[in-house]
Amino acid sequence: QVHLQESGPGLVKPSGTLSLTCTVSGGPIFSTYWWTWVRQAPGKGLEWIGEIYDSGTTNYNPSLKSRVTLSVDKSKNQFSLELNSVTAADSAVYYCVRSFGAFDSWGPGILVTVSS
């Protein structure tokens, strides 16, 4: 059974870059899934950020596209999220997710706060 785990700083300064990594265990990242990031601001709903295929093909949320970069490292079975020029509005729990279109496996989530 696949397991996903987010890691990265829990505090990022305004205008800085949020960088998170998801480590996948229990199965190869080289597979027929999309590797996805979803976030949830405190007390709010779920927001899809984007997805990456093992070939490196990406799809992004249009509202975040100018600030987001996803990457994958198959040798480490990891994929990563970078979100630049962050503001307080980017404070959220960030989830890494395995997707076949529907999101079938989720990491536990990591809280990232944007604050000086």
Added chain:
Amino acid sequence: DIQMTQSPSTLSASVGDRVTITCRASQNINNWLAWYQQKAGKAPKLLIYKASTLETGVASRFSGSGSETEFTLTISNLEPDDFATYYCQQYQTFTKTLGQGTKLEIK
């Protein structure tokens, strides 16, 4: 982008009740719809995909139906563990979108 609208936003029900949550898409999504359950402080859990296919291990009291732009999630014989927030999500397009959520509360 395809917009997903859930109703109601909040639903109050009792143990043993049967409830229905509706999700409407702004355009035809050809049954590429999933439903999730999220409990406070936890990651969401996939319940149903392709509008009506039950994910492995999910209780049969959950069911999904609908087509094109209108979909429903029905929970029969509510159990205490079912009180949570539910989300729909479309995956017809490369850009995925989710509904705003429906909070199912105990009456």
